[in-house]
Amino acid sequence: MSYSDIYAAWQADPEAFWMEQADLIDWDRRPSRAYFDQGPVGEWFADGLLNTCWNAVDRHVEAGRGDQIAIMHESPVTLSTKGITFRQLRDRVALLAGALRKQGIGKGDRVIIYMPMIPEALEAMLACARLGAVHSVVFGGFAAHELAVRIDDCQPKAIIAASCGIEPGRVVHYKPLLDAAIDQAAHKPEFCVIFQREEEVAGLVEGRDLSWHGFQYGVEPADCVPVEGNHPAYILYTSGTTGQPKGVIRHTAGHLVALHWSMNNIYNIHEGDRFWAASDVGWVVGHSYICYGPLLAGATTVVFEGKPVGTPHAGVFWRIIQNHRIKSFFTAPTALRAIRREDPDGEWIRRYKLHELQALFLAGERADPETVTWAQKHLGVPVVDHWWQTETGWAIAANPIGIEILPTKPGSPSVPMPGHDVQILDESGQPVPPGTLGAVAIKLPLPPGTLPTLWNAEDRFRKSYLDRFPGYYETGDAGYIDADGYLYIMARTDDVINVAGHRLSTGAMEEVLASHPDVAECAVIGVADNLKGQLPLGFLCLKSGSQTPHDQIVQEVITMVRDKIGPVAAFKTACVVDRLPKTRSGKILRATMAKIADGEEVKTPATIDDPAILDEIRSALNSVGYPAG
Ligand code: COA
Ligand code: AMP
16 A cells, blocks of 8 residues: 555554554553544543563563564663563563562552663663653753753652763763752652763762662562553653643553554554664653664664764764664764764765665654755665654654655655645635745644643643644644645744754743843843754843853853753853843844844834844954854
8 A cells, every 4th residue: 555545544544544553552441442532632442452562572582582672772981782682671671660569550650761871771661651650751952940940840659860971071970960950849759779880979868869770689580560551651841841841641541552563564564573763762752763662673772872973983873783784774864964063074974884774764853854865875875854742752754764765855855645635825824825835734644653731731731732723733844745745844833943853942941031130131042053053052141230241141040051951951051131132012133133233134023113224233242253154
């Protein structure tokens, strides 16, 4: 069947389509139907009973594939490589789950996981899934404050952490960050489990901290606990427009059915294949395509602890693809731009034999056509840009190479996947003709695997995604669809920026800048960057009478953002201005400032309060090197 046949089959009978996909995973009780009209946007397979860990791990052992490698850990930063078979993984996860159960963790309890790219991070996720506990993984590049915000929001009974992470050239001390976060949070976990790494043995807090190995000693392994189809599998926080992140919930059954479909049909990955997503378990790509997706499909997944360049060289991706005979590889365009900068002619690529690589997948940010063309030329395989979000959990639009390889168009993530009726809407919510730019929206209901609501924040869920275009899910992206039905994603419609494939909130950074004692008002915008796609840049208006030197204030706010949000924010530039450009109703013209910084032509907005301010902004930007080059 072709892509159009399959998309048409879904359109004709979504219920039958998804029930057929549901039969490809194991159930303790098969659901009576696919779609349930309940909750703010409906739920999937709600009355089924199943277990995620069973589907991702145990069933492959039962099917005789216990000796196949499930997880391959490649860590150039610790100079180690290690494989774990499905049988070993099952036994390790069952024991860890048994130890968690002995400490009182059960179905529905929240567990925060704060770990670097080590197999134990996946084992912790799977152990929670085995018990029906709800995990929330927090990315290691966030500061203690961000961890504290998440602790207060999801109120974990336990936190599982590693003693440290390794960034090139420095050890990231997780334990002091964890201790500071627990101090700052109003909610206190009952206990913490600390995985001690060789690179750093952390001190344990008496009566609260347990050692990963010690607390598993002599416990009974735990069996898989069947949970309802609409039981939350996890909560993953993502950036919104304010400093309070949004807790995206993923329901168990839809997650498994959708990921299984995507592994087979988008990535062309089946039992025994080898798949690698070079991301981090702290992001949605890590949840869907480092941990759950490949394991569900019975494939080997690679856990990579390193960077595309510098660990130790720009050929590390290709070495791993060669050595583990990777069939489908997934990374962010920014990683390829980093490699291309060091290896413009693809010399590192030619040193390795990449015979088994059939496609390269890109997501996380817009894939610029130059990078796509460079990769296609040097790798000689299709480069598939695909578009999705933390909220959706899997691709909204892609080139489904497991079905057929559609012609690619640089700059486009291709066509909508079954389950997604993607439409471009104008300000009034009316669909626009092909080629016209507008808000990208998905007609409800969303397919299985997407978010049913936000954790403890149904009102915010409605306001953020449903209220603006009744009957649709608002993606927050702007774009257009061409005459062939190919989608183009051009920009965000909100204050979210994308830095090195990491989604960040300018609103959160503004909250930090505004807390500086000399700052009266501020704005943060995203400016174009050749490597990271975008970088944040701050404008500061000082309180009258402030005597502090401007350079000092700039340095202080940079340090504050690093300390409060984390190094991942990459906030390194700010400038002091007298005033910010605003509309007559007082709205800051951030998009206009971003255009000036990017060297684009700017029409003075008709609603601007005082057009002269734009010249002041221009000279402030010039003083910090913008427009660049
Ligand atoms: N734990 C602690 N700190 C982390 C971290 C982690 N897991 N990940 C990143 N950081 C830190 C970095 O050390 C860096 O700190 P610094 O300011 O002291 O140098 C800062 O956060 C910014 O990191 P990053 O944006 O990754 O920049 P970089 O300069 O270290 O590397 C790239 C640049 C392009 C090589 C890198 O961003 C990259 O590999 N990007 C791919 C991103 C990706 O896969 N995203 C997932 C979406 S699919
Ligand atoms: P995240 O939730 O971190 O995955 O970020 C999702 C956002 O990243 C999307 O809403 C887009 O703005 C952007 N994004 C992700 N993938 C793509 C892509 N392939 N093309 C363009 N933008 C993308």
